[in-house]
Amino acid sequence: MKSGVMKSGARTGSRMRAVRIVLAAAGVVLIAVGAVVMQQTVAPNRIVGVAIWFALAIVVHDAIIAPLVFVVGTLMRRAGRRIPPAVLAIIQGGIVVASIFTIIVVPEIVAKSLGARNATVLPFDYGLRLAIMWGVVAVLTALAVGVYAFLASRQNQRSRKAQG
Amino acid sequence: MRRLLLNMQRALATPSRNPRMATVLGRLLATAFIICFGTGLYSHFLQQPLPWMHFSTWPPNGYQLTQGIHITAGIACFPLLLAKLYTIYPQLFQAPPVRNILHFIERASITIFVAASIVEIVTGLINTYQWYPWPFPFKQVHFALSFVIIGSLAVHIAFKLPIITRYWRKKNSYDESGALVLDEEDQPPENASGRVGGLTGTVMRWIDTAPPREPAVSRRGFIVTIGTAAVAVVALTAGQSFRFLDSLNVFAPRRSGIGPDDLPINRTAKAAQVLESAISPDWRLTLRRGDVSKDLDYRQLKALQQREVQLPIACVEGWSQLATWRGVRLRDLMAEVGLQPGDTLKLTSLEVRGGYRMTTMGPEYVQDPTTLVALELNGAVLDIEHGYPARMIAPGRPGVLQTKWLRTIEVVS
Numbered sequence: 001m002k003s004g005v006m007k008s009g010a011r012t013g014s015r016m017r018a019v020r021i022v023l024a025a026a027g028v029v030l031i032a033v034g035a036v037v038m039q040q041t042v043a044p045n046r047i048v049g050v051a052i053w054f055a056l057a058i059v060v061h062d063a064i065i066a067p068l069v070f071v072v073g074t075l076m077r078r079a080g081r082r083i084p085p086a087v088l089a090i091i092q093g094g095i096v097v098a099s100i101f102t103i104i105v106v107p108e109i110v111a112k113s114l115g116a117r118n119a120t121v122l123p124f125d126y127g128l129r130l131a132i133m134w135g136v137v138a139v140l141t142a143l144a145v146g147v148y149a150f151l152a153s154r155q156n157q158r159s160r161k162a163q164g
Numbered sequence: 165m166r167r168l169l170l171n172m173q174r175a176l177a178t179p180s181r182n183p184r185m186a187t188v189l190g191r192l193l194a195t196a197f198i199i200c201f202g203t204g205l206y207s208h209f210l211q212q213p214l215p216w217m218h219f220s221t222w223p224p225n226g227y228q229l230t231q232g233i234h235i236t237a238g239i240a241c242f243p244l245l246l247a248k249l250y251t252i253y254p255q256l257f258q259a260p261p262v263r264n265i266l267h268f269i270e271r272a273s274i275t276i277f278v279a280a281s282i283v284e285i286v287t288g289l290i291n292t293y294q295w296y297p298w299p300f301p302f303k304q305v306h307f308a309l310s311f312v313i314i315g316s317l318a319v320h321i322a323f324k325l326p327i328i329t330r331y332w333r334k335k336n337s338y339d340e341s342g343a344l345v346l347d348e349e350d351q352p353p354e355n356a357s358g359r360v361g362g363l364t365g366t367v368m369r370w371i372d373t374a375p376p377r378e379p380a381v382s383r384r385g386f387i388v389t390i391g392t393a394a395v396a397v398v399a400l401t402a403g404q405s406f407r408f409l410d411s412l413n414v415f416a417p418r419r420s421g422i423g424p425d426d427l428p429i430n431r432t433a434k435a436a437q438v439l440e441s442a443i444s445p446d447w448r449l450t451l452r453r454g455d456v457s458k459d460l461d462y463r464q465l466k467a468l469q470q471r472e473v474q475l476p477i478a479c480v481e482g483w484s485q486l487a488t489w490r491g492v493r494l495r496d497l498m499a500e501v502g503l504q505p506g507d508t509l510k511l512t513s514l515e516v517r518g519g520y521r522m523t524t525m526g527p528e529y530v531q532d533p534t535t536l537v538a539l540e541l542n543g544a545v546l547d548i549e550h551g552y553p554a555r556m557i558a559p560g561r562p563g564v565l566q567t568k569w570l571r572t573i574e575v576v577s
Contacts, residue, residue, distance in 0.1 A: 023322035030315025038308035049299030057282035089385030111295035120428035
């Protein structure tokens, strides 16, 4: 066996085949139910609106978010040539966590700026809280890098002693 | 074109983009989707029951739980879906783009699956912020898309089942050194041969000369990052639904304890246009069964035996809060017009208009001893924002069905 390659195994059993057919059939039925429900409860011009949002969703993810993630990741690897990969991974992790919070909280900031329907809806200052969240993530990321550097240097010393 | 696609796939390849990771994330995401689907159906049918449906009034916080889980699992889908899409992104650049009719169906169904999933969780989240920037009705589309999503999930699993079973277990996925063990048919594309000139070549060289990743570090970092993000978004928002996380509630659109009588509200008295009618001395609660009817004013209601219950207000938007209510037991009240055990009630509010001005209540709720026509909340006279002079409170029902500013209660014939 070539290293890193495994001969394909049971990819085509009769049981596998049966399960796949049942799943596919059930899936098609459910999609059809969804389509019928949509057609019966939503006006045609509104369904066009749904289609536009579908297209927007694909474009925003596939043409904006995913390429941005790729470019930022590649830029960081180039800029951080001398930085240990684990440190780079920790920093990238911090950026990803902060970004996910940003995606969830920014619409909340917009909604609040447009005016909440009453004082019990969106009661917080979400912009301030998001900014504090970024700060907290930055501090925790720095701490994690520090802990990693400390552990790595201790391990280095130990292995040097063992050799010496 | 083919070379461009292959180059894209090669450029995008990273250790964390592999079938094992896609399987692990797929399992988590599918679980979250199925939880959302189940709790969503429950919420839907509570509000629009089919004629034969009966619901349990126990546990009294049942809806608080199911809808809290619905919204929280939906929020957890954000990191999970983004991570899942990350692991499979290079598949977008398959060469050739379409191999045969089956392959076309697979790719088309994936497109619908991804688009519907993104639209569903994004509109669901923003709906809880009470902001509606889309050109379609939320409730109907959210409901219809849930079937499309679960259906295309089943189709997706049908297509990917061999890969899912192959990479289900860790020991079949990685060797002793931690390197991914791929089947022959899953091998990444060979380098597109030949030197590429022009802009593409420049870009590819720029990407290729970036330092390589260490597979184990890259994979572990990815899993830890997504795990942290998922735990953090849940922990910092779920306090709106689950009391034990209340002190961590940083980003939820609701906070328990904020509002008149320390309880949040949705529809205001002003929006419902009841500012005058609700405080009018002419207000009467009308009870009716067939030809028998009875009008009670506020003082007469107050003179009847008062009961105290602890029941949550649980909104379809996910927030909920337990409160203490005092008022007249509904079935005792309706006995005055000859209520029968199997009777279904129609509740009408003073509201001038609104989707929930008139609602029905099945016999399981009517007969429950904790269902009250409430006159007091948390030890004070019901605030007008909470439905003064009288509102319904029943166990295990969505907030929209806990009719405020009651006007009539009648038996459906």
